[in-house]
Amino acid sequence: MPVAPCIAVVGKGGVGKTTVSAFIIRYLLEAGVRPILAVDADPSVSLGGVLGVEVTETIGGIREDTRSVAGGMPEGIPKQDYLALKVEEAITEANGFDLLTMGRPEGPGCYCFVNNVLRDHLDKLTRRYKATVIDCEAGMEHLSRRTSRDVDTLVMVADPTIKALETLKTSLGIARQINNKIIRKLLVINRVPIGRENEVSGFVSKHLDSTQFDAMAILPQDEAIFEAELAGKSLLTINSKAPSYQVFRQFVQTLQPALYA
Secondary structure: OOOOOEEEEEOOOOOOHHHHHHHHHHHHHHOOOOOEEEEEEOOOOOHHHHHOOOOOOOHHHHHHHHHHOHHHOOOOOOHHHHHHHHHHHHOEEOOOEEEEEOOOOOOOOOOHHHHHHHHHHHHHHHOOOOEEEEEEOOOOHHHHOOOOOOOOEEEEEEOOOHHHHHHHHHHHHHHHHOOOOOOEEEEEEEEEOOOOHHHHHHHHHHHOOHHHOOEEEEEEOOHHHHHHHHHOOOOOOOOOOOHHHHHHHHHHHOOOOOOOO
């Protein structure tokens, strides 16, 4: 595993993908891995909330602002340098990590130049960090459009429903098509009733080829996570004995190579 890995988390909306992203960030921070770049690439813009960070600027907003003020940019500053500066301003600093929020997809019109500049700068930006964690949208558009760097670990999240597993099938197809060096794929089945792990494991095997994954984790339904999200609390500060986080941490500790080397 590379010294500065990039970890992408994908899955259908509502399955707990952002929670798993927060778990990964928390685990890395507890392991002393810092600084981390957290990238919220889901249009729902929810990663900041579970990390306890207020989002004030997004990459989507930079795209729109650049188009609307194209004629009023500061004189003497090349457009690509101006965009790079705006990306830096969009980064929110936190304790041990920084957050960059992609925001809503672009509207009508051609954004090719803007997207290319943003992609190139993001690729350079991630290399300043010890690790990058990307909370992706279900369709992995940011990965398929090459608006982020190569992914070392792809974490695919689903709950025990056919629709969520079908979404992962689509994501696996995209992962095979894009020119992205994915070293390994991990499967996380979230919100499983305690005592029904074997039943759910069999259900997953019927609907998804688990041999496509290097390892699989089954996380239990967790009242502590539900209460924290209901109250808008950061998942970085909840009790470390929360059942789902304990299971997740034990799973990550068994990975070879490690999530971070």
